[in-house]
Amino acid sequence: MGQTIAEKILATKSGATRLSPGEIVDAYPDVVMSHTATWRSVAAMKRIGATRLYDPNRLAIVLDHISPAKTEKYAKDQQTSRNFAREYGIEKFYDVDAGIAHLVLMEHGHIKPGDLVVGTDSHCTIYGALGALGTGIGYTEVTSVWVTGKLWMKVPTTIKFVLNGKFNPGVSAKDLMLYLIGKLGADGCGYKSAEFYGDAMPAMSVSERMTIANLAMEMGSKCVFVPPDVRTAEYLEGRLKDFSQYKPVYADPDASYEQEITVALSDLEPMVACPHQVENTKPIGEVVGTRIDQAFLGSCANGKYEDLVIAAKILAGRRVDPRVRLLVTPGSKEILLEAMKSGVLQTLIESGALVTNPGCSACAGDGGMMADGEVSLSTANRNFVGRMGSAKSSIYLSSPATLAASAIKGTIADPREFY
Amino acid sequence: MGATMQSTISGRVYKFGDNVNSDIIIAGRYLIYIEPDELAKHAFEMLGEGFPAKLREYDILVAGRNFGCGSAREQASTAIKGLGIKAVVASSFARTFYRNAINDGLTIVESPEVYAAVQEGEQVSIDLANGKIAHAGREYAFPQIPPSVRKILELGGLANYLKANIN
Numbered sequence: 001m002g003q004t005i006a007e008k009i010l011a012t013k014s015g016a017t018r019l020s021p022g023e024i025v026d027a028y029p030d031v032v033m034s035h036t037a038t039w040r041s042v043a044a045m046k047r048i049g050a051t052r053l054y055d056p057n058r059l060a061i062v063l064d065h066i067s068p069a070k071t072e073k074y075a076k077d078q079q080t081s082r083n084f085a086r087e088y089g090i091e092k093f094y095d096v097d098a099g100i101a102h103l104v105l106m107e108h109g110h111i112k113p114g115d116l117v118v119g120t121d122s123h124c125t126i127y128g129a130l131g132a133l134g135t136g137i138g139y140t141e142v143t144s145v146w147v148t149g150k151l152w153m154k155v156p157t158t159i160k161f162v163l164n165g166k167f168n169p170g171v172s173a174k175d176l177m178l179y180l181i182g183k184l185g186a187d188g189c190g191y192k193s194a195e196f197y198g199d200a201m202p203a204m205s206v207s208e209r210m211t212i213a214n215l216a217m218e219m220g221s222k223c224v225f226v227p228p229d230v231r232t233a234e235y236l237e238g239r240l241k242d243f244s245q246y247k248p249v250y251a252d253p254d255a256s257y258e259q260e261i262t263v264a265l266s267d268l269e270p271m272v273a274c275p276h277q278v279e280n281t282k283p284i285g286e287v288v289g290t291r292i293d294q295a296f297l298g299s300c301a302n303g304k305y306e307d308l309v310i311a312a313k314i315l316a317g318r319r320v321d322p323r324v325r326l327l328v329t330p331g332s333k334e335i336l337l338e339a340m341k342s343g344v345l346q347t348l349i350e351s352g353a354l355v356t357n358p359g360c361s362a363c364a365g366d367g368g369m370m371a372d373g374e375v376s377l378s379t380a381n382r383n384f385v386g387r388m389g390s391a392k393s394s395i396y397l398s399s400p401a402t403l404a405a406s407a408i409k410g411t412i413a414d415p416r417e418f419y
Numbered sequence: 420m421g422a423t424m425q426s427t428i429s430g431r432v433y434k435f436g437d438n439v440n441s442d443i444i445i446a447g448r449y450l451i452y453i454e455p456d457e458l459a460k461h462a463f464e465m466l467g468e469g470f471p472a473k474l475r476e477y478d479i480l481v482a483g484r485n486f487g488c489g490s491a492r493e494q495a496s497t498a499i500k501g502l503g504i505k506a507v508v509a510s511s512f513a514r515t516f517y518r519n520a521i522n523d524g525l526t527i528v529e530s531p532e533v534y535a536a537v538q539e540g541e542q543v544s545i546d547l548a549n550g551k552i553a554h555a556g557r558e559y560a561f562p563q564i565p566p567s568v569r570k571i572l573e574l575g576g577l578a579n580y581l582k583a584n585i586n
Contacts, residue, residue, distance in 0.1 A: 024565055024567060024568070037450070040493075043453060047578050048581045048582045048585070049582060050581065071451075074451065077451070120491060121490075121491055122490055122491040122515055135514075136491035137491060137515065137519075138491060138492070138515070138519040138522055138523075139453075139493050140493060140522050140523070140576075140578055141493075141518060141522055141577060143581075144522075144581055147585060148581070148585065152567065152568060186488055187484055187485035187488065187511060190485065190511065190514070191514050220485065220488065220513060222514055277438060279438070364447055365446075365447045382440075382442070382489060382490075384440050384442035384443065384489060385442070385443060385465050386442065386443075386446050386465040387442050387446075387447065391464075391465045
């Protein structure tokens with residue numbers, strides 16, 4: 001019997017010859033990421049009385065969630081993180097100007113196929129867009145990996161997703177994932193690995209793959225894999241410090257899957273997740289006309305350059321409805337610069353958008369908070385109650401295209417009329 | 420070294436449904452704290468005013484599927500501990516919460532049967548050594564945490580475990 005990608009990576013990182021689902025191993029991650037939570041891991045390190053790191057080169061720190069500091073407390077915590085990075089000579093340290101940790105690490109060539117990556121963020125699954133095993137852990141466990149170099153991991157079973165055909169105009173990877181989350185539920189892929197195949201994959205951009213691997217967390221996925229191909233290699237060429245380290249890990253043809261789910265992309269329509277669960281998804285037709293006060297274009301799910309381009313194409317020459325505040329947060333400095341050079345930023349601003357500095361922004365409650373009764377449409381990955389302000393406000397989730405169309409109309413709108 | 424795990428946990432139950440996410444358990448704005456007492460003041464406050472105080476009257480939380488889903492924030496389990504809750508019994512847990520609870524020394528038990536059987540305010544008794552929950556004259560077996568991982572919980576969490584093992 002062959003092996004899945006998760007089985008192979010966990011075997012390599014734990015020194016095993018081969019592994020089966022259910023086995024528990026001590027695995028050694030290649031990268032351990034901590035974001036704004038870094039100060040907490042520093043506090044935990046003090047608490048346990050440890051002073052040495054297993055390998056400083058494996059640490060990556062990005063101050064992304066509340067950037068720049070908005071209170072003295074945040075400033076102090078960020079200072080703790082900075083001082084730690086300096087004291088221990090952490091080369092992969094990125095300050096509040098850099099953007100969202102996940103995007104920053106991939107853009108800077110710190111993630112490669114076959115890597116095991118853990119971090120203080122549930123959306124570490126996104127690294128699977130490049131064929132790496134990424135998964136989230138808490139801050140004390142990050143400290144533990146800093147100090148011991150390892151953590152226990154259970155080998156997951158795997159669900160195989162087969163995506164065939166092409167998206168219709170106005171439909172994208174976000175709609176696909178909202179469809180799958182709605183179909184499988186918030187724990188439909190719980191504790192499991194997800195591998196994505198099908199004749200649609202070669203045409204899928206790296207940006208779309210990131211959206212897939214990011215959103216798959218919302219159906220509980222432990223890790224996600226888009227098997228590397230020529231697009232992956234192109235993305236990483238010039239980003240990886242040493243391209244000879246590009247060694248994709250693939251599943252064996254006879255690997256064992258718990259389930260196989262096939263989706264014809266041409267059957268999909270724009271989808272929206274309704275308050276207050278991501279699994280509460282509906283086809284756009286059922287929510288068209290819902291009033292919105294705010295529209296947030298950003299996050300590790302959909303704050304990438306391609307996402308801004310999709311929105312800008314719809315917004316070009318049009319105006320955001322005066323009842324709507326359109327917030328745009330480029331995911332990273334690289335994305336901000338690209339959008340500036342290409343004119344995308346100008347198009348968005350001229351249409352009425354407020355453009356913020358890169359980072360997690362409104363998705364992490366950093367700006368863009370909502371009052372009682374307000375409604376936000378968001379391209380982020382969570383619509384949990386109170387996540388963007390008042391417990392009496394609500395969040396709908398959509399693709400960048402649906403968001404742009406809705407910002408123009410002032411109510412949730414079908415983007416297909418703009419194509 | 421550290422508090423060892425109690426072998427029996429008994430008390431009154433507060434009952435939640437499915438998919439209680441970690442944003443509900445502790446909102447992002449309170450992640451500036453890591454102290455159990457500070458976090459407990461705001462635990463579950465999205466569910467209504469007075470909720471944290473109300474939950475302090477209970478000993479054990481019982482929930483449906485996928486408890487603790489969403490954000491990997493460790494403060495979710497810390498906040499529950501801060502409320503004085505001694506254990507969470509759920510049909511299933513999200514994996515990040517499962518790990519964080521163990522690392523935080525919070526007892527977690529998977530039991531869809533208990534979720535189906537128990538009503539809010541009732542008494543249950545969790546026998547950790549034998550993997551059984553007693554409720555209303557019946558006993559329900561539950562799967563034990565793997566022995567290698569259980570050591571962390573038994574020492575009261577990962578910080579204690581590391582203190583005992585790294586030096």
